[in-house]
Amino acid sequence: MNRSLVKQLRALVGKENVLDADEDLLLYGYDATPAGPVTAPEAVVLPGDAEQVAAVVCLANEAGLPLVARGAGTGLTGGARPLRGGLVLSTQRLNRVITIDEENLQAVVQPGVVTEQLQQQVEARGLFYPPDPQSRATCTIGGNLAENAGGPRALKYGVTRTHVLAAEVVLPQGQLVRLGARTVKSVAGYDLLSLLVGSEGTLGVFTEATLRLLPLPPARHTLLAVFAELEPAARAVVEVMRAGILPSAVEFMDGAALRCVEQYEPCGLPDSAQALLIVEVDGGPAQVAEDAAAVDRVLRRAGAVEVRLARDDAQAADLWRARRSAGPALARIAPLKVNEDIVVPLSQLPRAVTGIQDLAAEYDSRCAIFGHAGDGNLHVNFMADPSRPEEVTRVEEAVARMFELVVSLGGSITGEHGVGTTKQAFLGLEVPAAVMDVMRRIKRELDPAGIMNPGKIFPLTENDARAKDE
Ligand SMILES: Cc1cc2nc3c(=O)[nH]c(=O)nc-3n(C[C@H](O)[C@H](O)[C@H](O)COP(=O)(O)OP(=O)(O)OC[C@H]3O[C@@H](n4cnc5c(N)ncnc54)[C@H](O)[C@@H]3O)c2cc1C
Numbered sequence: 001m002n003r004s005l006v007k008q009l010r011a012l013v014g015k016e017n018v019l020d021a022d023e024d025l026l027l028y029g030y031d032a033t034p035a036g037p038v039t040a041p042e043a044v045v046l047p048g049d050a051e052q053v054a055a056v057v058c059l060a061n062e063a064g065l066p067l068v069a070r071g072a073g074t075g076l077t078g079g080a081r082p083l084r085g086g087l088v089l090s091t092q093r094l095n096r097v098i099t100i101d102e103e104n105l106q107a108v109v110q111p112g113v114v115t116e117q118l119q120q121q122v123e124a125r126g127l128f129y130p131p132d133p134q135s136r137a138t139c140t141i142g143g144n145l146a147e148n149a150g151g152p153r154a155l156k157y158g159v160t161r162t163h164v165l166a167a168e169v170v171l172p173q174g175q176l177v178r179l180g181a182r183t184v185k186s187v188a189g190y191d192l193l194s195l196l197v198g199s200e201g202t203l204g205v206f207t208e209a210t211l212r213l214l215p216l217p218p219a220r221h222t223l224l225a226v227f228a229e230l231e232p233a234a235r236a237v238v239e240v241m242r243a244g245i246l247p248s249a250v251e252f253m254d255g256a257a258l259r260c261v262e263q264y265e266p267c268g269l270p271d272s273a274q275a276l277l278i279v280e281v282d283g284g285p286a287q288v289a290e291d292a293a294a295v296d297r298v299l300r301r302a303g304a305v306e307v308r309l310a311r312d313d314a315q316a317a318d319l320w321r322a323r324r325s326a327g328p329a330l331a332r333i334a335p336l337k338v339n340e341d342i343v344v345p346l347s348q349l350p351r352a353v354t355g356i357q358d359l360a361a362e363y364d365s366r367c368a369i370f371g372h373a374g375d376g377n378l379h380v381n382f383m384a385d386p387s388r389p390e391e392v393t394r395v396e397e398a399v400a401r402m403f404e405l406v407v408s409l410g411g412s413i414t415g416e417h418g419v420g421t422t423k424q425a426f427l428g429l430e431v432p433a434a435v436m437d438v439m440r441r442i443k444r445e446l447d448p449a450g451i452m453n454p455g456k457i458f459p460l461t462e463n464d465a466r467a468k469d470e
Pocket of ligand 1 (some may be wrong): 032068069070071072073074075076078080091111132133134135138139140141142143144145146147148149150151154200201202204205206207223270328352416417453456
């Protein structure tokens with residue numbers, strides 16, 4: 001990057017907060033996406049407050065320089081990867097919980113706050129921030145807003161958007177604005193906050209969020225149900241939801257996923273099973289005990305060969321550790337793991353899981369499924385050896401057929417990871433051309449210079465900003 005731009009950036013955020021050594025640039029070219037292009041940025045900027053973020057965005061806009069906001073880089077669709085060089089704007093110094101307002105049940109936080117750290121701080125005061133992406137020990141609130149992250153508890157409590165009351169955002173032309181209101185209700189004008197949440201860093205940079213909190217549920221029970229076959233497990237999810245109980249989570253793992261977890265980090269999972277469910281209920285102690293007993297009955301009736309109730313918090317934590325290990329465990333055995341996060345209406349879950357397994361057999365591909373089955377959201381992992389191109393092609397074809405299946409069942413190609421770069425080719429299966437056109441026009445209107453995370457959601461175009469060295 002030309003020295004005068006680096007000098008201007010250093011003047012804006014301080015010398016030590018602009019990185020341009022080769023090893024730093026390489027590090028900020030990656031995220032957790034297993035495949036896809038890796039391109040280093042030309043400089044990494046670490047602003048210390050919202051005004052500095054605005055000044056950096058203004059400079060990028062004037063210079064026509066691509067800018068990619070980055071939280072912890074745990075995204076799975078290439079969102080934080082700078083495709084065209086330019087700047088990576090890291091929120092790692094914006095990591096303060098500004099207030100926890102117990103009277104109004106709100107927390108005001110900077111975007112670089114790690115999700116689990118916020119949860120621990122509010123829980124210490126008897127409050128609850130439900131969104132729980134399984135990366136919560138490292139991912140950030142800014143990344144969660146940008147991806148509209150979900151997690152197991154989205155079933156009962158909703159995804160991140162449900163919990164964002166207001167946000168401060170720097171728009172692509174550098175304006176620092178507040179969206180939403182610090183009230184539970186507000187219908188003043190278009191809901192631009194909802195547009196920005198889930199926009200994958202393409203329409204603005206979050207610099208602050210006002211989050212809605214809930215009272216912490218006093219009790220929680222966790223059950224594990226083991227199934228000898230796959231389809232009854234998928235049906236059991238539907239049955240649990242029909243039984244008049246709303247669990248806080250219903251998680252699913254197929255036989256391939258659970259055996260892989262056992263090899264990676266033994267958690268005592270029954271490795272002969274073809275599927276298991278982890279069901280969590282929360283609320284008042286008496287109600288939770290009643291709900292757990294009812295869930296136990298429904299699961300057994302639906303064909304579970306064994307149902308275990310975690311005796312205490314430690315046992316429940318072990319079950320959740322097993323579930324959280326599924327992604328890393330699979331990544332260890334397969335050099336290329338295509339991790340999709342499809343969603344289907346709940347009633348279509350059995351058809352989706354059996355259909356996906358049929359596709360894996362047809363394309364002779366290794367496949368493991370786990371995920372947030374209670375809201376129909378499954379992580380489907382097709383695995384391949386990248387040194388065998390013919391194996392990779394089979395996986396690509398199986399994935400394309402899976403997306404067609406999902407859309408034909410009334411589902412969506414992505415429930416929580418976003419489109420990024422990896423799902424662009426399939427967006428048109430789900431989003432009609434006229435709607436796609438509206439989306440592109442919104443992007444052009446807010447970001448005429450095409451600087452804000454170019455090449456995400458939509459492929460790169462002539463109008464997008466490019467690296468100064470290109
Ligand atoms: C093991 C594992 C488990 C996961 N489980 C889940 C899960 O259960 N549910 C789920 O939803 N996701 C899950 N994810 C995906 C990922 O963790 C989430 O998408 C998370 O929200 C990303 O946060 P991050 O801070 O790492 O963002 P990054 O990866 O740094 O960035 C993600 C996107 O957000 C944008 N962005 C980041 N910060 C800002 C900001 N301040 N303003 C504007 N844009 C910004 C980036 O430009 C990028 O497009 C998982 C990932 C892993 C590796």
